[in-house]
Amino acid sequence: MPIISAKNITHLYNKGTPSEAVALKDVSIDINKGELVGIIGHTGSGKSTLVQHFNALLKPDSGTVTVDGVDIWSSKRAAHDARFKVGLCFQYPEYQLFEETVYKDISFGPGNMGLPGDEIDRRVRRAAEYVGLQSDLLDKSPFDLSGGEKRRAAIAGVIAMEPEALILDEPTAGLDPAGRDRVLEMIRNYRERTGSAVLLVSHSMEDVARLADKVLVMNNAGVEMFGTVDEVYSHAQRLRDIGLNIPQISKIMYILSSKGYDFGSAYTVERALELITGKAGVRE
Numbered sequence: 045m046p047i048i049s050a051k052n053i054t055h056l057y058n059k060g061t062p063s064e065a066v067a068l069k070d071v072s073i074d075i076n077k078g079e080l081v082g083i084i085g086h087t088g089s090g091k092s093t094l095v096q097h098f099n100a101l102l103k104p105d106s107g108t109v110t111v112d113g114v115d116i117w118s119s120k121r122a123a124h125d126a127r128f129k130v131g132l133c134f135q136y137p138e139y140q141l142f143e144e145t146v147y148k149d150i151s152f153g154p155g156n157m158g159l160p161g162d163e164i165d166r167r168v169r170r171a172a173e174y175v176g177l178q179s180d181l182l183d184k185s186p187f188d189l190s191g192g193e194k195r196r197a198a199i200a201g202v203i204a205m206e207p208e209a210l211i212l213d214e215p216t217a218g219l220d221p222a223g224r225d226r227v228l229e230m231i232r233n234y235r236e237r238t239g240s241a242v243l244l245v246s247h248s249m250e251d252v253a254r255l256a257d258k259v260l261v262m263n264n265a266g267v268e269m270f271g272t273v274d275e276v277y278s279h280a281q282r283l284r285d286i287g288l289n290i291p292q293i294s295k296i297m298y299i300l301s302s303k304g305y306d307f308g309s310a311y312t313v314e315r316a317l318e319l320i321t322g323k324a325g326v327r328e
């Protein structure tokens with residue numbers, strides 16, 4: 045059974061007004077337990093709207109969303125449970141840090157779950173460890189942290205709820221390259237250690253290639269493609285037509301092949317290096 049399943053969901057903003065906008069149109073998708081799915085698509089294609097349906101923040105105008113087999117709008121209880129089973133971290137989540145200390149911020153979610161104090165404490169410390177925040181930072185004000193640390197503290201707050209599916213909406217946006225790498229590394233670690241499903245909304249097709257098992261491509265409020273990284277990225281022309289840029293390294297590999305140096309296709313620099321050094325018999 046998939047952890048998240050959307051069936052024919054449609055979502056309109058400002059329904060019945062002149063500014064009515066169809067943000068999702070008849071979208072169906074299954075996310076399996078433990079899967080890492082990258083979500084890409086042009087600005088305004090519906091990515092954020094879609095993921096907010098997965099934890100009952102938004103209600104579809106038609107269609108159903110099930111989490112662990114339960115229709116999340118079938119009862120109050122079901123919607124409530126979905127908010128804890130599916131953890132959603134918004135874009136720029138650090139704007140939602142508001143407590144006096146990092147510790148209190150991270151414990152906010154598990155606190156709302158009504159867990160006993162020692163369990164909350166265990167979760168806060170474990171979440172901080174997952175995201176690589178030193179324990180001495182827990183007593184600081186979130187406002188004294190660096191940009192990258194704030195981002196990781198905000199993500200830790202969602203992780204501390206130990207959701208079965210973790211959704212991150214543009215988690216590396218606005219970070220410097222080092223901060224970005226740390227967040228990506230954290231996502232990989234978290235997934236490996238917990239086996240939780242992860243949905244990663246990203247503008248970087250290279251980051252998605254590096255981490256994801258599957259890729260969901262949104263286009264104009266609908267699903268354009270859903271498949272493995274290789275399946276989806278092999279449609280380079282179509283992806284370009286719908287406003288997406290294939291990774292630079294893929295373009296370089298393509299140019300090399302058109303000049304007679306065919307090493308195969310690669311979507312990450314690491315993979316390209318493997319193919320080139322392997323084939324050329326060159327040692328690094």
Ligand SMILES: Nc1ncnc2c1ncn2[C@@H]1O[C@H](COP(=O)(O)OP(=O)(O)OP(=O)(O)O)[C@@H](O)[C@H]1O
Binds near residue numbers: 057065088091094
């Ligand atoms: N709160 C809102 N009120 C009205 N329209 C909205 C609202 N949020 C989003 N929209 C519209 O819904 C559509 C889908 O937006 P959404 O934010 O889901 O796209 P997105 O793929 O996440 O884009 P981005 O890559 O820029 O984050 C867009 O046309 C957008 O203008």
Ligand SMILES: [Mg+2]
Binds near residue numbers: 091092093213
């Ligand atoms: Mg968005």
